[in-house]
Amino acid sequence: MLDLALLGLLEDGELHGYELRRRLRTQFGFLTNVSFGSIYPALGKLEAAGAVETVEAATSGPPAPPSGSLSGEWAALRARRRASARGRRSKKVYRITAVGRAHFLDLLSDPTADDPRSFALRLAFARHLPPDARLALLERRRAQLVQRLTETPPDGGRLDAYARSVIEHTTEGVEQDIDWLDRLIEAERATVGLSAAPVQRA
Amino acid sequence: MLDLALLGLLEDGELHGYELRRRLRTQFGFLTNVSFGSIYPALGKLEAAGAVETVEAATSGPPAPPSGSLSGEWAALRARRRASARGRRSKKVYRITAVGRAHFLDLLSDPTADDPRSFALRLAFARHLPPDARLALLERRRAQLVQRLTETPPDGGRLDAYARSVIEHTTEGVEQDIDWLDRLIEAERATVGLSAAPVQRA
């Protein structure tokens, strides 16, 4: 989960841990409250695995987005000078590697992750997937939700009002998710149909 | 989470682990897939803490629901005979204790648990709460969701269609949750107003 999120964010820009956390909080409504205690170890693991590498500051690689933060770049420069001069620590900016990109795609296409948060995250990064994998992701999720609906107890009679309300509300939520997925699937099919010969799939 | 669910289920009936799991799967749409690897250790802990106790079969305590399962009772009888005769293991039926009931109420009223599943679970068991605690539970949840909405980024402009769709859908879900809570709160206020002098609270 976290690996996926971090790699995804790093896919479009070099970032440091603190900023990664901020983006998780702001850009994704789900996946709030990820704590530093998770992020830094995760980044460490990813670095050890060669999926990301640290860069001293945004100097090389893809044209660093100027983003109008002159003060930020000055700060980075100063930090770097300090860092080399006194060996002190500073911001650790991470960049995704080729290995990391491959790993990211693996995580993104992995069909054995069915929890809602993981799905939301994957869909949010779906632009990195080829169209057919995108479609597969949506349809897999849809099938899961449909099955959950069928598994929902047909009883509900002997529960009190509170429990019943919870169950009904949950069920409604699932139904709306399915509708939403249907719209997405339709849109996806349309674009697939446009860009290539129509593929027949369930 | 699990403790709460187990105690809540045991509040209305003596049950064994396997059956507890089955009920979690069927009665609650959320909280599916709780595994035995969680349940048995949790029951063990609860027993060690004195929150539940094992009974050999449904013989004493609250009038065992006959539930028409004669074969079930025969099986229990036979199992008990075996158990005493050969010291073999059999179904371990748990009953909640006074300590357990107190613990259950604590968990149910604990304001420091804000994740959605925990809330759903507590609301499902809300009949065990006094009306004011019920109202407090609902209003706390509502406040959390409202805050989450205000924290949602007003930007959304520079995200691609997939990420935007996820965020929008999530936001809609939160809004519907709030509407739902509003209805529940209103209903709750009505019953409170009926049974006692109207209390003024935010």
Next chain:
DNA sequence: GCATCCATGTAACCAGTTACATGATTTG
């Protein structure tokens, strides 16, 4: 008698948390 479900349990692991500790930078 064999498969299948009911039933309990353990061990290893995993993804995340909180609390703690440290220090640099910015701002009033």
Next chain:
DNA sequence: CAAATCATGTAACTGGTTACATGGATGC
């Protein structure tokens, strides 16, 4: 210069998971 915010990290813990091991009861 003090307070707030930026920034990184570690250790202990939590609440679960999967995989494994075992065995009784039921149904065909």
